[in-house]
Amino acid sequence: MGKFIVLAALLLLPVLIFTIVRRTGRKHPAGHEHGPAHTHRHIGHKHGGMLSIDYFAYSSKIRGWNPAFKVVLSVLTIVLCIALDNVYVSAVVIVSMAYLVIAAGGLPPRDYLSVLTIPLTFILISILAIVVDFSAGPVGQWHVHIGFGYLYTTAPMLKKGVFLMLKILAAVSALQLMILTTPSSEIISVLRKARVPGILVDLMNLIYRFIFILMDVFARMKNAAESRLGYRDFKTSCYTFGSVASNLLILSLKKAGAYYDAMEARCYDGELLFLEEEKKADIKVVIPAAAFVLYLLLLWYLTRQAV
Amino acid sequence: MKKRILKADNLSYVYGNGKTALDGVTVEIYEGEKIAVIGANGSGKSTFFLNINGVYAPTSGEIVFRDMTVNKKTLNELRKNVGIVFQDADNQIIASTVKADVGFGPMNLKLPKEEVLERVAQALAYMNLTGFEDRPPHYLSGGEKKRVSIAGIVAMKPEVLIFDEPTASLDPINAMMLEEVLAKLGAEGKTMLISTHDVDFTYRWAERVLVFCNGKIIADGTPLEIFQNGEVLRQANLKRPAMLEVYELLVESGVLAAANAYPRQTQELKEVLRDSKVILGDPA
Numbered sequence: 001m002g003k004f005i006v007l008a009a010l011l012l013l014p015v016l017i018f019t020i021v022r023r024t025g026r027k028h029p030a031g032h033e034h035g036p037a038h039t040h041r042h043i044g045h046k047h048g049g050m051l052s053i054d055y056f057a058y059s060s061k062i063r064g065w066n067p068a069f070k071v072v073l074s075v076l077t078i079v080l081c082i083a084l085d086n087v088y089v090s091a092v093v094i095v096s097m098a099y100l101v102i103a104a105g106g107l108p109p110r111d112y113l114s115v116l117t118i119p120l121t122f123i124l125i126s127i128l129a130i131v132v133d134f135s136a137g138p139v140g141q142w143h144v145h146i147g148f149g150y151l152y153t154t155a156p157m158l159k160k161g162v163f164l165m166l167k168i169l170a171a172v173s174a175l176q177l178m179i180l181t182t183p184s185s186e187i188i189s190v191l192r193k194a195r196v197p198g199i200l201v202d203l204m205n206l207i208y209r210f211i212f213i214l215m216d217v218f219a220r221m222k223n224a225a226e227s228r229l230g231y232r233d234f235k236t237s238c239y240t241f242g243s244v245a246s247n248l249l250i251l252s253l254k255k256a257g258a259y260y261d262a263m264e265a266r267c268y269d270g271e272l273l274f275l276e277e278e279k280k281a282d283i284k285v286v287i288p289a290a291a292f293v294l295y296l297l298l299l300w301y302l303t304r305q306a307v
Numbered sequence: 308m309k310k311r312i313l314k315a316d317n318l319s320y321v322y323g324n325g326k327t328a329l330d331g332v333t334v335e336i337y338e339g340e341k342i343a344v345i346g347a348n349g350s351g352k353s354t355f356f357l358n359i360n361g362v363y364a365p366t367s368g369e370i371v372f373r374d375m376t377v378n379k380k381t382l383n384e385l386r387k388n389v390g391i392v393f394q395d396a397d398n399q400i401i402a403s404t405v406k407a408d409v410g411f412g413p414m415n416l417k418l419p420k421e422e423v424l425e426r427v428a429q430a431l432a433y434m435n436l437t438g439f440e441d442r443p444p445h446y447l448s449g450g451e452k453k454r455v456s457i458a459g460i461v462a463m464k465p466e467v468l469i470f471d472e473p474t475a476s477l478d479p480i481n482a483m484m485l486e487e488v489l490a491k492l493g494a495e496g497k498t499m500l501i502s503t504h505d506v507d508f509t510y511r512w513a514e515r516v517l518v519f520c521n522g523k524i525i526a527d528g529t530p531l532e533i534f535q536n537g538e539v540l541r542q543a544n545l546k547r548p549a550m551l552e553v554y555e556l557l558v559e560s561g562v563l564a565a566a567n568a569y570p571r572q573t574q575e576l577k578e579v580l581r582d583s584k585v586i587l588g589d590p591a
Binding site: 054055058063183184185188205206208209212213216255258259261262263264265266267268269272273274275276277 | 357360362386390391393397398399402403404406407409410412413416420423424427441442443444445446459460463
């Protein structure tokens with residue numbers, strides 16, 4: 001019976017996490033004042049999933065670091081996590097990435113966790129599928145009878161599951177270092193330098209800008225519809241949603257035309273050229289980063305038998 | 308005699324849907340002029356601007372910049388020298404940081420990077436935007452966005468600046484700041500064209516007024532000439548500036564002597580009143 005409760009708890013965990021995510025999400029608008037984000041005057045910032053990530057990146061204290069350096073560090077750490085496949089390495093990465101983003105970057109821990117819970121939910125659900133198996137007979141160290149068979153798990157399976165989870169979490173943390181401290185425009189400029197085809201880079205730049213414009217327009221149309229009782233019941237909501245969506249399409253086409261005119265007026269001739277300034281990679285930052293990577297390798301070398 | 312900088316000769320423009328937006332517009336613009344372009348919505352002001360900037364190719368007629376007749380080869384020369392600040396800054400700001408957007412025009416002019424950086428810094432300082440370099444446009448207020456869009460044009464150092472309804476959707480403080488910028492640009496001898504619905508602003512700022520109506524220029528003259536011409540005002544659906552009305556009322560009611568002073572700003576009216584401390588009689 002006790003095992004059954006554990007299983008139920010495991011199943012309920014994602015639900016719980018979702019509730020927490022939604023709560024923290026909702027808490028945000030009121031929580032404007034927290035954190036060192038407000039070194040700049042009167043920034044109107046919007047919340048909700050992606051937009052807050054964008055805002056965190058913009059207000060990070062380590063935004064000034066060379067973006068290429070951050071991308072390389074982050075990708076290298078991900079590769080190490082996966083290639084070394086070592087639980088100590090994973091644990092160190094999780095902690096140090098959180099430290100970098102929170103302590104060096106100045107992101108409030110609560111915001112860091114709230115961003116982390118989104119992938120965490122998916123990780124937990126997939127880990128559950130790995131640690132719990134199904135069999136016809138009562139096998140394994142723990143099993144639950146479910147009418148036509150048994151759900152069971154074993155200590156090695158649990159261990160494997162936890163290690164795998166830590167590995168994924170470490171990789172995700174490394175990615176968080178990049179996305180929570182580097183504005184998208186800088187990541188895109190790194191991609192340009194990495195010789196990603198120009199058309200893709202241009203598209204990314206434009207899409208990134210247009211996301212915000214479309215969201216703005218959408219919010220305005222939604223408010224206008226709401227003020228005229230457009231969402232009073234389910235049927236009306238469906239109808240309004242359709243109208244807003246189709247209007248959005250027409251408006252995007254119009255906006256695209258207006259944008260093109262404005263770009264041409266500024267001598268645009270087929271190639272999107274943006275001013276990108278070099279941020280020098282600070283040696284004081286690069287050396288510890290190199291030491292960190294070496295430390296991970298060393299840790300793996302020393303513990304490779306133990307795991 | 309001022310030098311002619313831009314000339315539109317019998318300019319016509321028909322949109323793809325067959326709607327005629329410009330119908331034989333002929334106008335000459337001289338160096339350093341401050342021109343207000345007024346007229347009802349849909350009278351062809353914006354289309355005219357896009358034509359003289361080279362974004363739209365006229366259906367018939369031609370544009371002459373200085374002594375150069377504009378054709379496909381010289382189009383970029385025209386765009387380089389005629390800058391246009393669009394009405395909606397959100398339709399103009401293209402890059403994801405202020406600095407990148409202000410640098411967009413200069414980069415397209417294929418200037419060396421040091422020069423671009425210098426121009427961007429100058430334009431940002433000019434528009435009082437220093438410190439906003441790395442700010443993404445979606446974290447700017449409406450007034451700040453407008454200033455960024457102006458800085459983007461100032462950085463290209465055009466000889467002619469066009470503003471399409473710059474004061475629309477600005478609060479009074481931002482509108483005042485805009486007028487200061489216009490004064491600054493005017494002092495540098497830039498030629499400016501501004502389309503507006505604000506007759507008071509037109510009366511106060513402009514040296515010359517073009518009135519558009521149904522794709523034609525129906526009047527071209529000093530603000531005073533335009534606003535005293537009842538026929539033009541009626542045709543273009545315009546009203547008279549408050550300052551002009553007040554002055555004429557004062558003259559009519561005998562408070563001021565009919566001296567043709569025509570003050571354009573409150574300060575000037577004050578001076579006129581002070582100089583002719585007259586007729587008011589005993590307040591008792």
